[in-house]
Amino acid sequence: MSEQKLTGAQIVIKALKDQGVDIIFGYPGGAVLPIYDALFQQNDLRHVLVRHEQAAVHAAEGYARSTGKVGCVLVTSGPGATNAVTGLLDALCDSIPLVCLSGQVPTHLIGNDAFQEADTTGITRPCTKHNYLVKDVDNLARTLHEAFYVARSGRPGPVLVDIPKDVQFADGTYVPPTEVKHKTYRPQVKPEIARIEEAIELIANAKRPVFYTGGGVINAGPFAAKLLTQFVKTTGFPITSTLMGLGAFPASENQWLGMLGMHGTYEANLAMYECDVMINIGARFDDRVTGKLSAFSPGSKKIHVDIDPSSINKNVAVDIPIVGDCGAVLEDMLRIWKARAKSPDKAALKEWWGKIEGWRARNCLNYNRTESVIKPQYALERLREALRGKDHYITTEVGQHQMWAAQFLPFDQPNRWMTSGGLGTMGYGLPAAIGAQLAHPDAIVVDVSGEASFLMNMQEIGTAVQYRAPVKIFILNNQYMGMVRQWQELLHGSRYSQSYSEALPDFVKLAESWGCVGLRATTVAEVDQVIEKMLAVTDRPCIIDIAVDPKENCFPMIPGGKAHNEILFGPDDSPSDATPEDGMVLV
């Protein structure tokens, strides 16, 4: 079977099918016409035509993150590939498994500045986990299978395969995935048991412990999230998570402290600051989380579980590094915890929880509840109530609305929350929502958005309409690039340089022009009504324009360069003495 001759384009289709791909997001062009021709002549692989290549990658990310599978993208050479770059880097930063196929000019023209030629492997080298240029059709199948293996193994990430047009036409030999083994790439999945044993001793003797978890748990699969939940409940320890890790532990549990970091809760950040044992599972001590490094959790012993050895001791020196898959590590941790009949220090833990409850009582997410204007937090609270008990997925764009969504929407399951964390890509949410919706046609998919972010990829409404993806674009419209405005207010003397959203369209009419449903809320009373109407729409996209308080800022906030115990709670906290000079340069 492995000796059949196919064209390069047919090899691509066969390899994708053999890799379990059912949807591919793409945009045709000259250098990928043979592949599009092969796509046309089959019915197993569904192609979703986006309106811009960046959106193809984000849609594949939404698909990947909501299913745990590898997302797949097809773009043409030159501008097709360069448009995909932002999406590729987004997937790299958030460790999302993708395979992106790009067309390339025929091999004999490479290097000649041909029409729509770009040095795609050169451009994408720092934006992908790995990339390939396939110059020989007989290497194509092997390379594609390797690409999927590299994308999904270890710390997942995007892999690009650049395929010249003549290679797509040429006849070659197909090899099935079972016959392909990567020469070198063998990420460490199983942890060292000695390290786990050390960690268990530290955990069992902790007086003020905290779990700090991240996207690594989500990437390790729902099984890892289940093990995490089990371990956290067994110990009775408090748990917080990064933006990327939301949903790994149920937010409805009392042990959940909420998200940590720059816009995290008071209780989560103070628990991090005052803990004596920090158990980091699948998070990477990102600067949004640590704040001022020299004042980061100064008194704690730190355990760090990560599948990527380069994450260990990168930003924060740790006491017990454990390299391995979060699921495998948690499995071993639970097993050894039970085998050694460990139990937490109940008295110390009680005292610790007492302290945490005190911080919790500060009610840091409280906001000024008013009837005169729609507060963005209120709109999200109402969305939360409306979605309760319903099968739903949330994506976001980037900015204030994203942080409010992380603060106000609870996630009880993994793979339900998709947001651009590492790269912070405005315009991510709508295409990601389309990807998630196509993977879960019967679920409710909401893109929590801001008006400025929405404008960045709003052409994708066309895609959603074409494929009848009933995504809900929930725009918290404050007529500003809210997070930019917030920083300008706090750090730049309220000089709102270029952060006002001038010349906005009428979002309701915009929706109608595409044949979608457009809804608007301008008063508090209307919020519930539009949410109800929005949820009733199941056959087409829906744009919801919610006119929220333009001046509202996102709190709590740890300004750049400050420590976890130096939190701003609201507009009454003075910003002037909040940010030191050296913090100003931080983003």
Add this chain to the structure above:
Amino acid sequence: MENVIEKHTIAVLVDNEPGVLARVIGLFSGRGYNIESLTVAEVNNADHLSRITLVTSGTRMIIEQIKAQLSRLVPVHRVHDLTDEGPAVERELALVKVAGTGDKRIEALRLADIFKAKVVDATLTSFVFELTGTTEQVDDFVGLMTQLGLVEASRTGVVAMSKGPAAF
């Protein structure tokens, strides 16, 4: 955390495939690490393996990061820190061109003899010396030649190998 800057010689075994050197160099420039020298050539023709020897400097934390980041590159087989892993032999090869006549020319030739440099090209007004030695020896030789009519120097950068019978 110690902030002492250390100098390390690192050997990296990689698949000899297009772009592999660009990946290594891109990693250093993208993450702001130093490269003091870098040499690369295929060392195993049958398996298409190349060996990169690079000399870099940084704090202990940075050196560990560099090794972890290098190991993470998909075409990288092995990364060895020769500075950490025990005694290693390090050598550089240099070609040094010196032009001049009279006493300076004689002195250059005399010094070349002391340094065991070979004359690989000679004209009536110039020499090209070939010198193999440690970086310091090459530095010293080039330094001396500067005063005796140095025209240009070309250096390979460090290649290195651990001492003893064990293979890399």
